[in-house]
Amino acid sequence: MADKLTIIVCIKQVPGITEIKINPETNTLIREGIENIINPFDTYAIEEGVRLKERFLSDTNNINSDIQVIAISMGPPQSKEILKEAISLGVDNGILLSDRAFAGSDTWATAYTLSKAIKKIEGWKIIILGKQTLDGDTGQVGPELAQILNIPFLGYASKIVEIDKNKIIIKRLMEDRYETFEMKLPVAISVGKDINIPRIPSLRGKMKAKSADIPVWDNKHLGLDEKECGLNGSYTQVIKIFTPEHKHEIKIIKGTPEEQVNEIYSRLKELNLI
């Protein structure tokens, strides 16, 4: 019997824009005409997961091991698309956690739901997440997930220096120094842009993704107490979302170039900027 080693990548579908628009009446995101994409930081997590698998497989000691990469996402049914995209990038399987009961989850409830799903997956040893999402921007799900699973967490990994079936050595760049950590598996790590360059999907990957069946795990499958998930299981609640008002004052300066320069110079001087 081959020993199983599962690398889990947590990904999220986000609107593919940097500036979101909110409907002021319903306080919800305006999604019309906006393409949904994999959270950009999660694409580095996918790539690192696939590279880790390739790294394991290139070691002849692991010839009999059953190594797989599973991508998990929690979200509405259309999040299946990003799981399929993950498969086209080399991930073996995708799982979608989707249920009305999960709606309104904050980072804690999300981490809690993810932890329950991960516990159902055989052989999980390494969990990789993007360091934060484009929409929520909190970067909390990773550490919370590790806390719930009672495993070590290391954020902002820049390089996986060494890995075997028992331990991992990770280097990360802090503001003024590099840090290197050795941790026993299982671990959860988060990654940013400096760890790799995500690959372009392969033709075989795309074909596999097209026919891939993405299982949907609902709350019946996970068996969470309704008090622990979704809005009820969340410690925080979004009371109001609004588009910040940008107040710009525009003044057009006219005249000859010399006059314009003089005007700008005196304006900047008035503002104590020069």
Next chain:
Amino acid sequence: MRYLLTEEQKMIVEICRRIVEERIIPVRAELDEKMIFPAEIIAEIGRSDLFRLFIPEKYGGMGTGIFEVCLATEELSRGDLSVATTYAASGLGFIPIILMGSEEQKERYLPQLASGEKLAAFGLTEADAGSDVSAIRTTAVKDGNYYILNGTKQWITNGGEADIYTVFAKTDPSRGARGVSAFIVEKGTEGFEFGKKENKLGIRASATRELIFNDCKVPKENLISKEGMGFIIIMKTFDQSRPAVGAQAVGVAQAALEEALNYSKIRFQFDSSISSFQAIQHMLADMATNVEAARSLVYYTAQAIDNGEKDISRLSAMSKLFASDMAMKVTTDAVQIFGGYGFMKDYPVEKMMRDAKITQIYEGTNQIQRNIIALDLIKKGFI
């Protein structure tokens, strides 16, 4: 999408476009200027399964037709002809193994070429033997279990970068073209070395080197097919590969056309965009029409080959001839539309014009293509 493409064919185009946008366009000018071999881009092409296309599934490939290879080649050529040439030249190197290789040769070499882990090259041209294959001087003399190769191949695309070379040498110098045989020679074989990297007008990032054989011992198992079959292998290979040269030409011409069209809308003279002038409009119209005509001929030829049409030399030669002459004209006109800016290296069209030129020369000059077409026409008429 103007052509009826299958889901798989659309995926090939999508993958190539992403490689072009994300990996090729940002670096192509520098690779060209400094003659840097695009190793990382080729590795990405390998990871994307594009080398697997034409190789049978049994040997790690995807068993597609030439049409799919043409789609991939055209799209890569839109980004950079050096990259597309490197890609297509590996195909040219392994097509002889697919067409005429033994089962053992296929099992040994094709899987690592399919994955892109290794590149292939096609070693035919010599200093005094280009169009005239019968003039090659490289010899292969049988000695027990080996053939001993001596001679020098010139201007070999992927020379030095490839690991597996299909090399043509004379086993019987008295028989002219019929005395030529094909061998698989691996990089690292004793007596096999490379000359300097050539400094070229176009496709400067692609590697072009001499292959130097000095008492090079090649195992007799590496002979492709039988002695004296070299010329037939060359012709059969070119019949399959020429539409891909046509596809390169269509790709580079399409790129130049897009650049010229975009530029014509933002360049203002006499208070109007130059796209409002009929002189420019007619140039754009002719360029677009010719690109479409060439694309149609290339696609038609590739599909004829894939549908099992046997008599394809004429059509294959036509697709290469028409598309490459078209590409030279369209890229030159694109430079013209850019005016003085087009002559500067700050804009991509001068490179496209330099690159396009090779498509009229390699894999049989366009003069040789006309010979093939005319002789076939006179011999067979319209069948």
